[in-house]
Amino acid sequence: MTAVTEVLAPLATTRRWQEDLYVQLHQHPELSLHETRTAAEIQRRLTDFGYDVTPVGGGIVGVLRNGDGPTVLMRADIDALPVTERTGLPYASTDTTVDDDGNTVGLMHACGHDVHITTLLGAAQLLATTRDPWRGTFIALFQPAEETAAGAAAMVDAGLTDTIPRPDVAFAQHVLGYRAGHLGLIAGPMLSCADSIRITLFGSGTHGSMPQLGVDPIVLAAAVVQRLQGIVARELPPGERAVITVGALNAGTKSNVIPDRATLLVNTRVYSEQTRTTVLRAIERIVRAECEASGSPEPPTFEYYDQFPLTSNDPATTARVRAAFEQHFGTDRVFTMDPQSASEDFSRIPDAFGTPYTYWGLGGFPPGAQAAPNHSPFFAPVQQPTLTAGTEAAVVAALAYLATDVR
Numbered sequence: 182m183t184a185v186t187e188v189l190a191p192l193a194t195t196r197r198w199q200e201d202l203y204v205q206l207h208q209h210p211e212l213s214l215h216e217t218r219t220a221a222e223i224q225r226r227l228t229d230f231g232y233d234v235t236p237v238g239g240g241i242v243g244v245l246r247n248g249d250g251p252t253v254l255m256r257a258d259i260d261a262l263p264v265t266e267r268t269g270l271p272y273a274s275t276d277t278t279v280d281d282d283g284n285t286v287g288l289m290h291a292c293g294h295d296v297h298i299t300t301l302l303g304a305a306q307l308l309a310t311t312r313d314p315w316r317g318t319f320i321a322l323f324q325p326a327e328e329t330a331a332g333a334a335a336m337v338d339a340g341l342t343d344t345i346p347r348p349d350v351a352f353a354q355h356v357l358g359y360r361a362g363h364l365g366l367i368a369g370p371m372l373s374c375a376d377s378i379r380i381t382l383f384g385s386g387t388h389g390s391m392p393q394l395g396v397d398p399i400v401l402a403a404a405v406v407q408r409l410q411g412i413v414a415r416e417l418p419p420g421e422r423a424v425i426t427v428g429a430l431n432a433g434t435k436s437n438v439i440p441d442r443a444t445l446l447v448n449t450r451v452y453s454e455q456t457r458t459t460v461l462r463a464i465e466r467i468v469r470a471e472c473e474a475s476g477s478p479e480p481p482t483f484e485y486y487d488q489f490p491l492t493s494n495d496p497a498t499t500a501r502v503r504a505a506f507e508q509h510f511g512t513d514r515v516f517t518m519d520p521q522s523a524s525e526d527f528s529r530i531p532d533a534f535g536t537p538y539t540y541w542g543l544g545g546f547p548p549g550a551q552a553a554p555n556h557s558p559f560f561a562p563v564q565q566p567t568l569t570a571g572t573e574a575a576v577v578a579a580l581a582y583l584a585t586d587v588r
Contacts, residue, residue, distance in 0.1 A: 184314035184584035185509055188307050188576055192569065195303045199568050202302070204272040206295040210261030210288045212278060213326035214239055214335075219259050219298070223323045226302055230309040232321065238339030239325040240332065244346065245309055250317025251582045254348035254536070255304065255575050256527055257297035258327035264289040267558040292555045293356035293545065293562055298323065300354070300543075300571030307576055308583075315583040318346055322530065330375075330489045333529035342533050350498055351531035351538040352578050354571060357521075358552030359544030362566035364506055364574055365518030366541045368499040372492035373422070373450035374457055375524035376485055380405075380445040380468055383479040389437035398443035399432045401475040405445065405468055406430065412463045423460055424450040424522055450522045452491065489524035495537035502539050505581035506574065518542050523555065539578075543571045 202222075211219050216239070223241045227234045232243030240259070263280055265287030266273045276288040305321040322345075326332030359365060382402055387395030406427050413423045425447065432443035447464065451457045468481050506515045521542075531538040545562030546552040553559035581587060 184580050184586050185577055187314045188311045188580060189573060191307060191310055192572065195306055195572065196569060199299050199303050199572070200564055203295055203299045203564060203568060206298055207290050208272050208274050209276055210274055210290045210295070212263060212280065212288065213260040213329045214331065215278070216259050216325050220323070220325070223259070223298065223302065227305060227321060230306050232305065232309065235344055237341050237344055238336035240336045241323045242341070242345055243305060243321040245305070245319045245321075247312045247318065248316040250315070251349040252318040252320065252346045253579045253582050254320040254322055254351040254531070255301055255579065256322045256324055256351065256353045256530060257301040258294045258324050258332065258527070259298055260294060260326050260328050260332065261288055262291045262328055262556060263287065264291040264556065264558050266291070268561040270561055289558065291557060291560045292328065293560070294327070296356045296543070296545065296562055296567060296571060297354065299568055300575055303568070303572035304575035304579065307572070308579065314585055315580055316585055317583040319579055319583065320345055320348060324527070324530070327526055330487050330526045333526040337529060337533045341530070347534050348531070348536050350582055351536050352502070352575070353527045353538070353540045354543045354574060355525070355540070356545040356562050356567060356571070357542040358546055358554060359542060360548050361544050361546055361563050362570040363514045363516065363544040364510065364541055364570070365516050365544070366494070366499055366503050366506070366539065367518050367520060368494050368496040370452040370491060370493045370520050371540055372525045373424075373452055373520070373522050374454070374491040375487070375489040376449050376457070376461060377487040378447045378464065379484040379486065380447060381482045382443045382445070382468070382472060383477050383481065384439070384441050384443070385478050386441035387439045389439055392439060395439050396476050396478065397439050398441065399439070401471060401477065402430055402432060402443040402445060404475070405471050408467050408471060409447070409464060412460060412467070416459065416463050417456065421456060422452050422520065422522070423456055425460065425464070450524065452520060454491070489526055490528050490532070492525050492528045492540055494539040498537045499539040501581055502541070502578045505577050509573065509577045541574070543567065543574065
């Protein structure tokens with residue numbers, strides 16, 4: 182019997198409470214940096230499993246020591262989104278909350294973090310229950326505020342690297358719109374780095390019938406939007422992946438009043454720091470030049486926020502985990518996925534330790550189904566085999582380093 186077979190032997194028992202917990206988490210999600218009930222539940226379960234548990238920076242870390250050997254860290258994110266659920270599931274969330282701006286908003290696990298919590302807790306219990314076939318230290322880390330790119334930094338800033346042992350390797354997984362029970366990996370850039378920018382353009386207000394007496398920031402903003410689209414097409418090498426999106430353009434209140442300013446909300450996604458620098462410099466150059474061309478009375482302002490690092494999988498780690506996945510799941514359930522244009526802050530944690538990592542995709546939808554995208558109010562992964570596959574994947578990846586029969 183292999184180490185994986187031994188550790189996964191009680192999975193049927195684990196599966197029963199996992200499905201109940203998943204429903205509970207899905208029905209009662211919590212916004213970023215407000216995950217108090219979720220964190221308390223995680224802390225209670227990890228303590229019951231026998232882990233040394235420490236709250237750090239709004240997150241929860243459980244450490245399970247089992248003799249001499251490697252140290253493996255697995256992360257799950259725990260926050261939800263201000264989305265009103267429309268899945269029609271019998272356990273759909275109907276919760277609402279007041280956000281930091283004072284608005285009443287719906288709440289939904291529209292990005293599958295309830296799957297991530299449930300599968301990591303399952304893996305944590307299985308590794309704690311059956312310790313004979315492995316040696317080393319397993320760290321289950323539950324991170325807040327992934328959706329706002331604040332959670333990983335909060336944990337690091339709160340002293341994470343001084344609180345837990347340095348991991349030799351780190352893992353994370355994310356449920357995506359692939360076939361349930363299938364796993365996707367890729368070496369190198371897997372998720373983009375991202376920047377959001379609030380750009381304020383200044384004009385000179387006037388009557389709508391007398392545009393010659395002012396500077397119209399709406400026309401200026403329209404010129405900027407059009408011009409920004411040329412960056413990817415004309416300033417990056419062919420084949421270089423990048424996305425520039427203007428997600429909001431806000432100006433004015435009345436049809437016959439030319440306002441004195443316009444605000445753009447811009448989002449970028451790229452796959453290298455070099456391209457990131459090129460794109461951000463080009464955006465600022467273009468915006469300043471258009472303001473100059475329009476005769477703006479003030480220079481534009483740029484406010485950067487929600488900045489996500491690049492997620493770039495270590496090739497050797499990825500190859501080792503992939504081999505373990507193929508041995509356990511079979512080659513037909515393990516595939517090479519394309520880089521995703523979504524972004525994550527997970528890499529800040531292993532980067533703080535100088536630890537190699539790999540991050541994989543977990544399929545969550547029936548074969549042939551039109552999967553709703555992450556962050557959609559219709560996002561509804563199937564419970565099974567998603568929860569079981571995610572739990573197995575976490576165990577298999579950990580044992581690729583911890584099992585005594587692989588040394």
